[in-house]
Amino acid sequence: MGSPLSPVVANLFMEKFEQTELSTAPLKPTIWYRYIDDTFVLWRHGRENLDIFLDHLNQQHLDIQFTMEVEQKHQLAFLDVLVCRQGIVWTIRYIEKPPTQTDMLCRSVYIGISKRSVATRIEEHLRNCKLGHVEKSAVAERAFSDGTHNIYFGEAHLLATTTGYRPRLIREAIEIQNHDDNFNRKGETMALNRI
Numbered sequence: 526m527g528s529p530l531s532p533v534v535a536n537l538f539m540e541k542f543e544q545t546e547l548s549t550a551p552l553k554p555t556i557w558y559r560y561i562d563d564t565f566v567l568w569r570h571g572r573e574n575l576d577i578f579l580d581h582l583n584q585q586h587l588d589i590q591f592t593m594e595v596e597q598k599h600q601l602a603f604l605d606v607l608v609c610r611q612g613i614v615w616t617i618r619y620i621e622k623p624p625t626q627t628d629m630l631c632r633s634v635y636i637g638i639s640k641r642s643v644a645t646r647i648e649e650h651l652r653n654c655k656l657g658h659v660e661k662s663a664v665a666e667r668a669f670s671d672g673t674h675n676i677y678f679g680e681a682h683l684l685a686t687t688t689g690y691r692p693r694l695i696r697e698a699i700e701i702q703n704h705d706d707n708f709n710r711k712g713e714t715m716a717l718n719r720i
Contacts, residue, residue, distance in 0.1 A: 529666050532657030535562050546585045550578055561657060564591075565603045636684070636700045643683050650676075 539559060547553060552574050556567035568575045575593075582591045594601065599610045608615060637646060653662035654676065659669050668676050687696045 529659040529669055532561050532659070532669055536657060542586070542589065546582060550581050552578060554578070560604060560655075563604060565601075565608070636697055636704060643681060647681055 539562060543557070543559070547557065552570045554566040555569050556565070558565040568578070570578075572595075575595075579591055579593055583589075596608075596610065601608050650662050650664040653659075653665040654668050657665070657669060659666040664676055684700055685696055687693045
């Protein structure tokens with residue numbers, strides 16, 4: 526998924542795939558949650574029928590092949606969480622991944638201006654990252670650019686408080702100039718030229 530549009534296209538394709546192929550399955554999962562092209566399924570029809578269901582999915586499209594991981598010792602890792610089952614109770618724990626070499630080498634920054642609070646802006650960027658809305662957020666675009674960038678939202682902090690639209694634009698341009706390692710979109714500071 527190298528293109529910034531890849532998550533959006535994958536999401537649209539998988540939505541259509543789910544509507545048609547899940548409805549034709551002889552047995553259906555109790556739960557089917559999907560994030561882009563990863564699915565979490567709760568199956569109550571036995572292992573043999575699960576293999577039949579997987580074969581059904583894989584026969585629907587030549588270019589789409591599902592793989593499967595089943596729980597081991599009542600646990601299953603899915604994305605960045607560990608899902609644990611104890612009887613009928615399910616718990617979900619966040620998995621803290623150790624930093625990779627790419628995480629340690631790529632410490633780029635994003636400089637943003639806003640009248641809204643830092644917390645609100647972080648929520649917006651988080652939502653755009655989760656939904657793959659790369660056109661709405663340079664942060665989401667960076668996260669999806671090549672699949673190796675982790676965004677550390679917990680490290681976001683306020684560089685300056687500046688009132689007024691023009692002073693904020695000027696301050697943003699100064700901060701972008703001072704941070705060679707930024708990944709701001711070039712058009713984000715174009716409004717400065719009109720002042």
